[in-house]
Amino acid sequence: MGTPVIRIRRTSPCNVSDFIHIPVLLREALEAMRVRPGGQWVDGTCGGGGHCEAILEATVPGGFLWACDQDGDAVEATRTRLGRFSGRFEVRRMNFEGLSGWLKAGSVDGVLLDLGTSSHQLDTPARGFSFQTEGPLDMRMDTRGGITAADIINGWAPDELADAFYRLGDEPDSRRIARAIVEERRARPFGTTVQLADCVERVCPRRGRRTHPATRVFQVLRMLVNRERAVLEAGLRAAWGVLAGGGRLAVITFHSGEDRMVKDFLREEARDYDVPPGQPDVPELRVERRPRARLITRRPILPGTAELEVNPRARSAQLRVAEKRED
Numbered sequence: 001m002g003t004p005v006i007r008i009r010r011t012s013p014c015n016v017s018d019f020i021h022i023p024v025l026l027r028e029a030l031e032a033m034r035v036r037p038g039g040q041w042v043d044g045t046c047g048g049g050g051h052c053e054a055i056l057e058a059t060v061p062g063g064f065l066w067a068c069d070q071d072g073d074a075v076e077a078t079r080t081r082l083g084r085f086s087g088r089f090e091v092r093r094m095n096f097e098g099l100s101g102w103l104k105a106g107s108v109d110g111v112l113l114d115l116g117t118s119s120h121q122l123d124t125p126a127r128g129f130s131f132q133t134e135g136p137l138d139m140r141m142d143t144r145g146g147i148t149a150a151d152i153i154n155g156w157a158p159d160e161l162a163d164a165f166y167r168l169g170d171e172p173d174s175r176r177i178a179r180a181i182v183e184e185r186r187a188r189p190f191g192t193t194v195q196l197a198d199c200v201e202r203v204c205p206r207r208g209r210r211t212h213p214a215t216r217v218f219q220v221l222r223m224l225v226n227r228e229r230a231v232l233e234a235g236l237r238a239a240w241g242v243l244a245g246g247g248r249l250a251v252i253t254f255h256s257g258e259d260r261m262v263k264d265f266l267r268e269e270a271r272d273y274d275v276p277p278g279q280p281d282v283p284e285l286r287v288e289r290r291p292r293a294r295l296i297t298r299r300p301i302l303p304g305t306a307e308l309e310v311n312p313r314a315r316s317a318q319l320r321v322a323e324k325r326e327d
């Protein structure tokens, strides 16, 4: 055996009053959404409540915020943080794909979705999001149900694992990693984050790379456990549906695949034609219509160097914003 491949940092279990998450692209998001006094606003991923707090400060007097998160710790932390704005907000534990069942269609002035994981989730070993600390292989943002990362790693067939690592994570060693996982679980089912990170690192040694070899595998597991692709697709439609004409949708992503989905969705709303369902987008099949959106950001807004110095976790963030057209 060589030296241990992972530095295990053991921390005490989560305490919601210590919920730490530095909001990303805060000024840029609020400006691009034109957050202003009064109005009805939505934060569909409230996390530690950083963006929520700034929205409530900027909407005095009379603004109201509807906030949600599927993570119970986030909801509790946001409620506590926003206490001084009592009567001007409501926080609910739910998935943002359900926004249209909560809020009236066409009723709000701006919706923010700040996707990905919170620092609190990453830094709480018991949640199982990080390969840097030992914890159960869980990764559920909503811990009330659903499958865990361990269910996938211990239960999926080798081809299913390899396809997922390749398709969702662009992992070039997907087959070798899947084979190693299946071999190891025969002897000892996977129980912890560190066991999985070690297994991946044995197949793909670090060899001077800056990121840990298990980064992509962990990201893919998180996406699968939380059904992130399907939820984002439904969530973008739901968020768009609750916006009033002239309202703006702002989405912060941390992954190129997610950013592509947001870009494609907003571009489709902004174009001036439809294509019959199931048909290719070729000029002769296009049916003219009024655009439903105006793109506020043609290219995504990225964090500046000042923000990255304070918060390196913002490094892959990208913000896109569009305005819904009046009918």
Ligand SMILES: C[S@@+](CC[C@H](N)C(=O)[O-])C[C@H]1O[C@@H](n2cnc3c(N)ncnc32)[C@H](O)[C@@H]1O
Pocket (backbone or CB within 6 Å): 021, 022, 023, 024, 044, 045, 046, 047, 048, 049, 050, 051, 052, 068, 069, 070, 071, 074, 094, 095, 096, 097, 114, 115, 116, 117, 118, 119, 141, 231, 235
């Ligand atoms: C990057 S953090 C948000 C941080 C927040 N803007 C702040 O200022 O503290 C992302 C949050 O989104 C939540 N989340 C991710 N997907 C979600 C979904 N589909 N529905 C509801 N919440 C979701 C996560 O649980 C996490 O708390």
